[in-house]
Amino acid sequence: xxxxxxxxxxxxxxxxxxxxxxxxxxxxxxxxxxxxxxxxxxxxxxxxxxxxxxxxxxxxxxxxxxxxxxxxxxxxxxxxxxxxxxxxxxxxxxxxxxxxxxxxxxxxxxxxxxxxxxxxxxxxxxxxxxxxxxxxxxxxxxxxxxxx
Amino acid sequence: xxxxxxxxxxxxxxxxxxxxxxxxxxxxxxxxxxxxxxxxxxxxxxxxxxxxxxxxxxxxxxxxxxxxxxxxxxxxxxxxxxxxxxxxxxxxx
Numbered sequence: 001x002x003x004x005x006x007x008x009x010x011x012x013x014x015x016x017x018x019x020x021x022x023x024x025x026x027x028x029x030x031x032x033x034x035x036x037x038x039x040x041x042x043x044x045x046x047x048x049x050x051x052x053x054x055x056x057x058x059x060x061x062x063x064x065x066x067x068x069x070x071x072x073x074x075x076x077x078x079x080x081x082x083x084x085x086x087x088x089x090x091x092x093x094x095x096x097x098x099x100x101x102x103x104x105x106x107x108x109x110x111x112x113x114x115x116x117x118x119x120x121x122x123x124x125x126x127x128x129x130x131x132x133x134x135x136x137x138x139x140x141x142x143x144x145x146x147x148x
Numbered sequence: 149x150x151x152x153x154x155x156x157x158x159x160x161x162x163x164x165x166x167x168x169x170x171x172x173x174x175x176x177x178x179x180x181x182x183x184x185x186x187x188x189x190x191x192x193x194x195x196x197x198x199x200x201x202x203x204x205x206x207x208x209x210x211x212x213x214x215x216x217x218x219x220x221x222x223x224x225x226x227x228x229x230x231x232x233x234x235x236x237x238x239x240x241x
Contacts, residue, residue, distance in 0.1 A: 013228075015225055027226065041232050042230070042233075043229060061230060063232065064232060065201070066201075068201060069201050070201060087201065087202050115202075115203040116207070117204055
């Protein structure tokens with residue numbers, strides 16, 4: 001690297017074996033921090049280029065939005081099911097470099113929270129609303145983000 | 149005013165219904181009416197709880213969690229946990 005640019009590299013998360021004992025492909029992840037008026041949350045998010053939105057949170061993250069009103073509702077397409085109605089919230093977000101402990105601000109991002117409990121995910125997803133603004137490289141072992 | 153309706157009911161549930169009606173000494177219709185009344189009263193009570201946002205938290209509380217384990221729900225795959233800081237609200241069960 002040269003100048004003031006630097007990069008964050010996050011190793012893929014292992015996904016174990018399937019029912020046939022075959023290894024499931026590892027998962028590209030990033031560590032992010034989210035901040036609302038009610039609290040802060042930080043943890044791993046799956047890099048999901050198939051998700052149109054910004055962040056699809058899990059129940060832990062949703063709790064830092066308790067009592068806050070959504071900006072609006074929006075239906076997002078699911079490739080497997082019918083369209084999912086989501087409430088959209090705006091929060092401050094940052095990428096976390098767990099090695100150095102530094103944060104790289106992402107600015108304001110949209111959280112898409114399903115209104116039906118059955119669509120809750122245990123994992124947090126980070127989608128193209130955010131990914132498309134990043135210089136990102138996936139090589140099967142690392143997720144690498146270059147910043148300037 | 150009482151109206152007659154026709155409903156479909158699984159055979160096993162009908163058997164249990166008839167057993168319960170006999171035990172309580174009431175008619176099948178009476179027991180069905182009581183069961184529906186009780187269900188609707190509980191539902192009205194749950195829906196009267198003040199709405200909170202996000203809606204999904206309100207629904208989880210109103211219905212006491214997911215009604216069924218949904219096959220749509222994706223399980224945990226990443227080992228690292230999320231950490232919540234400065235959270236001031238109550239815990240949603």
